[in-house]
Amino acid sequence: MRWTLTSDPNPEIVDLLSKELSIDKVLSKLLVQRGIHSFEEAKKFFRPSLEELHDPFLMKDMDLAVDRIMKAIANDEQILIYGDYDVDGTTSVSLLYSYLKNFTSKIATYIPDRYEEGYGVSYQGIDFAKDNDFSLIVALDCGIKAIDKVAYAKEQGIDFIICDHHKPGNEIPKAVAVLNPKREDCNYPYDELCGCGVGFKLVQALASKNEQTLLDLIPYLDLVATAIAADIVPITGENRILAYHGLQVINDNPRNGIKAIIHQLNKKELTITDVVFIIAPRINAAGRIKHGNAAVELLTEPDFDAAVEFAEAINEYNTNRKELDAQITKEALQQIIDLNEEERKTTVVYNESWHKGVIGIVASRLTETYYRPTLVFTKSGDKLAASARSVKGFDVYDALQQCSEFIEQFGGHKYAAGLTLLPENYESFKQRFEEVVSKSIDPELLIPEIRIDAELDLTDITPKFFRILQQMAPFGPQNMKPIFKTSSVRDNGYGRCVGSDMSHLKLNIIYGADRKTYNAIGFGMGKKLSLVENDFDIAYALDKNEWNGVTSIQLLLKDIKKAL
Structure with a gap:
């Protein structure tokens, strides 16, 4: 494991921001590393506002997509919402279906079979649309390379709208509209949206035509946050705003399908990490083990009791998935x-x-x-x-x-x-x-790398320091949870291996002349117990530990090395 210390930003900017915000210089340094140089930028970072979302009509073809969908609704056409079988695809389909069903009943969803049809737009899906009199297909999280499929659909009298975020090829499909911020001819200000994020921009554009505001769209953000977390896109710009508000929906008032998954867990508040490791795998398991339709059914189910039954079935798929994956x-x-x-x-x-x-x-x-x-x-x-x-x-x-x-x-x-x-x-x-x-x-x-954001004295870890650190969430690519390094620490002699297979390392760390001990846990680091007999260096994140109703700050070890 190689440790790479992030280069120090301009100390004058760090000092100035530290004074402006009345925060520790280490916290100021973390903000400057993330491109935050002023009080105003810090305010937008700590309090992401939906008002900062870009105008959806800045995306190329958005006006064409909105006009075609509104025409389909006005003419009572049948609309098929088509999406990939992973989390990004199934949440995208659930999002657009949940929104459009308020305006038309002539609407259905289609998720291709992972095994029979494979990834993306399929000829079978287009044939299904033709056989069932659908005249418009809206493809989400796929379609950017479906040149031949879109041409085939056109021959069948079926129009296509594509909402994708994958890298386009040299040719763009000849659809009615192709929404993709990664298009070279698209000047949309933010090109790191996931598929569900592009779908949300379409909903935002439709809402503006239906005299709705962003407040009307908040209930859909649980789906967007789930997709952002699952698709591992950067938590910057619009993604940060959507993830921040979406997490609030997940924790305060999620749709029945997500509520039913949370219902199975013993957790009061979910972080973006919980969404990645708890919610997303369950939604994904439907498409992996059975069919992605099961995920859409769960995420669009209006009845909570029925959603609980779907969630239990999906939880079983997830258990099967874990067994298969291990084998x-x-x-x-x-x-x-x-x-x-x-x-x-x-x-x-x-x-x-x-x-x-x-x-x-x-x-x-x-x-x-x-x-x-x-x-x-x-x-x-x-x-x-x-x-x-x-x-x-x-x-x-x-x-x-x-x-x-x-x-x-x-x-x-x-x-x-x-x-x-x-x-x-x-x-x-x-x-x-x-x-x-x-x-x-x-x-x-x-060689696996640990990027260390800052060196830290353990004595600097105060409740205020930790509280501000937590407000930097949601964490993810380009806004990762900060990793710190502290040199020459000692174990108090009670360090031990824990866990059913004794694979984890539990330490009580002493630092310098400070008599305080700091609780630390290193998951999967049991083999490094011998390193703590003498002074050692630690790379770690800070985490909240809840035990018997008591909450404390814990060092989440990433690696340990002999002190030089």
Whole structure:
């Protein structure tokens, strides 16, 4: 594990902001690192306002999309809301369906089958629309590369509106409207929206035509916040505003489907991390194990008791998913050993029986063991399908582009992608991918990195310091939870391994001449117990610990090293 200390920002700006806000210089430094240089910018950061959201009509084709939907409603046309089977897709579909059903009953949802149809817009979906007299399809979180599918739909007399956030190819589908802030010809001020975020901008635009205000749209923000958390997009700009207010909806008055999931948990208040690790996997499990329709049914269910039944079924899918994921991860790790591939720069594994619904999770698990770009393949019809995951700083999408001669279809982002190829091309692709990554990756990127925001004296951790730190949430990419470093600490002699498998490290830390002890926990760090016999350095975040009704500040250890 390499520790990288973030470079110090301009000390004059740090000092000035510290005085303006009457806060500790360490907190001021954290704000300046996040691009906040003035009292006004800090106010917008700590109190994100819905009024700061951009005009949705700044997005290219928004006027065309709104006109076409309003025309469809006025003419009593049938509208099909089509979305991908992951969290971003199912929340997007649920969002637009929940909104439009207030204006028309001629509306239905469609989630493609992960196994029968695969990712994105499918010919089966278009045929379904044709057979059931739908004249307009609104595709969310997919469609930006569906050139042929949109053309096919047009031949069937079906119009398309695309709301996507994935990187466009060289050609844009000839749909009625293509909403995507990543389009080169789109000047929208913020291009990091997730699919549900783009869907929300469409709803915002429709609402303005229906004489509604942003206050009328607050109940939809639980879906948007869930998608932002699940899709791991930057928590900056509009995403921060939408996540901040969406989390409030999740905690105060969520829709029945989300309330039913929370109902199963023993938690008073959910953070964005809870949404990532508790709510999102359950919604995702529907599409992975059964069908994404189950997630949409849950998220649009008007009756709470019925939502509880849906949530219980989805919780069961999630339990099945965990068992599958653990078994396949074990088999994949063994395959790497059997093929003697521990020292490669990439992980590429394949088994035709692996469940397609969990290969993305397995790819993430494998990067935890072998920190390198990873692809997990399984059989999908007469082709092989894979999920790709990368390591911080390496663009796996770009690497896949350089292997395109062996690939049938691929799409995604810098750090996560999906692809299909013909079975006979698997070995050639595997070899080529290893060559591309070996030539282009900086060896440092193959060592997990902890980015440390600031060095901190433990004596500076006061209730006020922690309270202000918590107000920097919601945390996520480009606004990560701050990581601190403290040098030369000691354990009070009661450090021990805890947990059912004794894999976690529980310490009571002493610092300098201070007689106070600081509670610390290091999950999965039990093997480092021997390091605490002498002075050691710690990298950690600050966390709230609740035990027997008592709340305290706890050090959440990220790594420990021998003191120099």
